[in-house]
């Protein structure tokens with residue numbers, strides 16, 4: 001990744017976080033549509049650009065993808081779904097906020113791994129970077145919303161947001177080193193990140209207000225749009 005790519009990856013959660021500070025979340029429906037779009041886009045990018053490399057690389061890739069999926073289920077117990085943009089607008093206690101930051105940091109670390117510039121993942125179109133960055137906008141938004149609702153001071157919220165925005169870029173740097181030092185471990189981590197993406201991106205697709213799998217045409221339209229734009233990146 002070039003410097004500009006790092007800036008983009010860092011700017012995405014900051015953008016979402018600032019948006020959460022500026023606007024109170026009155027327009028729930030629009031927010032949900034943005035979430036659905038980001039989920040569909042990340043899901044499609046994962047299938048189109050990551051699946052082929054991951055499965056071409058290892059006979060056991062499926063097991064690691066599955067492991068990543070279940071790790072994400074565990075992380076979601078800590079974060080209550082912040083990483084797919086889900087949050088509740090009421091005060092949270094300190095224990096939850098600590099668990100949230102821990103779970104979100106681990107998740108964000110996985111986010112950065114497949115963005116390493118290893119030859120196995122060479123991607124001229126930057127589509128994966130866009131997919132992950134787009135998904136990090138609602139992540140930042142949800143994080144800041146929870147912290148604001150929990151009455152944290154503005155400076156504290158900003159500091160946490162800033163630290164959070166650094167995790168994925170740092171993970172990329174770490175993955176760059178790791179991919180040279182230990183290719184096998186690196187490809188396992190990439191497969192696990194793919195499992196995590198599958199979980200995060202599909203959860204938001206199947207989550208709906210009614211609790212049933214009834215979507216409505218607006219949601220179906222943005223999902224198709226997300227998948228369609230991802231298809232353009234081939």
Ligand SMILES: [Zn+2]
Nearest residue numbers: 081084086207
């Ligand atoms: Zn959720």
Ligand SMILES: [Zn+2]
Nearest residue numbers: 083107108111
């Ligand atoms: Zn993420």
